[in-house]
Amino acid sequence: MPLVFSLAWRFRSNKRQNGFISFISASSTVGIGLGCFVLILLLSVMNGFERELQDRLLAIIPHGEYTAVDVNGLADWQEEIRKLSDDNRISFIEPFVKATGMLQKGNELKAVEMSALSPDFAEQNQKVTQVTDAQWQTFLRNENAVLLGQGIMQHLELKIGDKVQLLLPQITNDLSLRAPKSLWLDVVGSLNLAGELSNHLGLMHMSLAAETLGVKNGAQGLRLRFNDPFAAPIIVPELGFAMAPEVYMSDWTRTEGNLYQDIQLVRSVVYVALILVIAVACFNIVSTLVMAVNEKQSEIAMLKSMGAKDSLIIQTFMLQGLLNGAIGTLWGVVLGVLMASNLAQVAHFVETLFNVQFLSGDVYFIDFLPSELHWNEVVMTAIIALLLSLLATLYPALKAAKINPAEVLGH
Template identity: 45%
Template sequence: MLKPLSVFIGLRYVRSRHSKGFSSFISASSTIGIAIGVMVLIVVLSAMNGFERALATHLLSIVPHAEVVAVNSPITQWPKSVARIQQNPHVIAAAPFVKTQGMMQKSAALKGVEIRGVDVMLEQQVSAISRYMIAGNWQDLTLDNGVIIGAGIARKLSVQVGDKVQLLLPPANLNKQKDSETQQFPVPMTQQAIIVGVFKFGGTIDDTQVFINLVKAGELLGYQADEVQGIRLKVDDVFAAPQIVRDVAFDFDFYVYMLDWTRSHGHLFNDIQLVRLVMFIVLVLVIAVASFNIVSTLIMAVNEKKSDIAILKTMGAKPSTIMASFMFQGLMNGMVGCLLGSSLGILISLNLTDIIRGVEASLSVEFLSADVYFIDFLPTLLRQQDVINTVVTALVMSLLATIYPAWRATKVEPAQVLGQA
């Protein structure tokens, strides 16, 4: 006999069980339950991986990976600081910036905005903003009084490229006035600007962000020619950004704030991790419930095969052989379920984006809106390790479910069973 006795007996029992009506139904239900649990878990994990990748590649292509911002006084001689920061092996690029909160007005319409003064050339090394221009050109930011705004701001103010708007900014010397004569309600500074470009990225960034030339922003906010408020970093590992910006900040000889994307948008990543954990636990429990249906199947099989077990014992079969036979019989359900579930899960995960788009088109609905989220599609990324972990988890649960019924089979007394026969 080429196969072990326990495997041979287990396969015989599996084939004979398929002809039993109720036993066959219970066995099929456990197999289908395991397959569904494995399939859904693989799909959910792939979707969570896709969101992580979208967070790292899409959102963080615009949102700063990290920033060092001056505390008491501006960063002087910023070209030297940028060059020194770029010597860090984990920093891909660095660019200066000046930012402030303000208002943008067009006729009677008014919108609160964050105004960010940037170097036109260096900003393209740390940000992909130029790829999201839907009107105008990023290079036009060098024009005098030119500004680039988000699509949400343009829609709110009903403006387009070439229109003139008014910026309301805090006074340049507001932070320098320390005497008691400082006005409690200072009059905002006004500045005429021309819309030279509009970008559309998605999410709240379109509703708040305004870009202006670094030199012009420095003049408006009272900075000298070589002074900036902070320096933005682009790092090689976004999930190591907190440590990288800390290392960079320690090289400065003056105080700076250490900011990174985990402070401003880290909640998105934390939400993804939380959903992943909750869904993993829920779906593992689904697999567990389906796996323990194997208990019912095997207990019925043990009751049906008592006479066979008694004969095997009288012929000298060891309890381990009998136990292994029934464990293998139950494990077959888990193996078939894992095979079906993993195959369907991989197939769906690889085509999940197209499937969801097809559902959206057929139902005329939109599950993800770019105006609310930073993407308008359901991303997916299938990882081999997730498939392996899911299949191993399901197989282990299936194996655990077979232990008790198989142990019960070893407790059959041949004298009682054959005597009744």
């Protein structure tokens, strides 16, 4: 073993070492490991939330919407679909009519946002709604059929096969209100939607909604989904300005973007906070080495009197401190990777054991703790911890190299 490694390990594992120094040394190792463990775990949770946001919520809601300024709807929307279909960034396009009104059953009322869809685009919409094949086929055959979110059905105590009344407000050209139009719809299925969407979203036929609301062109606008939903804020304006009719433009970040922004904010705060935790733990390395240098002045003086150069002394104490950081980083990374890889199972076990629920499916778009491990973040965490540990050793190592052998041995 090279001399510098031998000296560093001997100084670190010396059984005659002051007990307080050993305690501070162990504290620095544990602190660094704990910081790495929590950082890897929380970053994996944030990655998991971002993945579920994309796979679940963004699979249901449109990534971009173009709504006609004209009250009669979007003129020549079939041609607009044909032109947009040539863009390889778009995965799906469909026309829509949006009807906001009230559902009534008996004395109970519930506000609802009805998305009216065309059966011509049935295949993709069935994947999004996640209803059974039988319910979807029944919906396609019956123009008066409606699919309602589970939250709406629970609130109105509806079941499949019931009839429900839909009240749609009428707005005249002078913005005055008339008596609402009433439709009786057949409940043919429930939508397994995410979080709050289940409490206010329903699906009906576009032709019926257009006729009821007086949308003469048959569609109010177009809805798009992109291969990369996070590119929607850039793509939506680009395509919207190129369209012939005047349209209002919107993307998912305006309606559900607060959730994505919260995830990114928490990720940044967690990263900064836990890096500071690791940095504070590294200050214990400074304390440990400073006390070790003061305790081992005679050994350092004898080494220098035997011909040891300052560089050897500096490398010895830097390596001693780096060993503390490396051991802490190693066990922190290992535990962090193991926990992040099995977080869903561990969380479920804790929920079952203590009869608690961390996330409610009625409020959030998922009812479990997601986790997705990114190895680049694991490597970055380990590198940052080792660099901070190395920086913490500089001052004590330089102080050790400045010890005067004649002065120390003379006493």
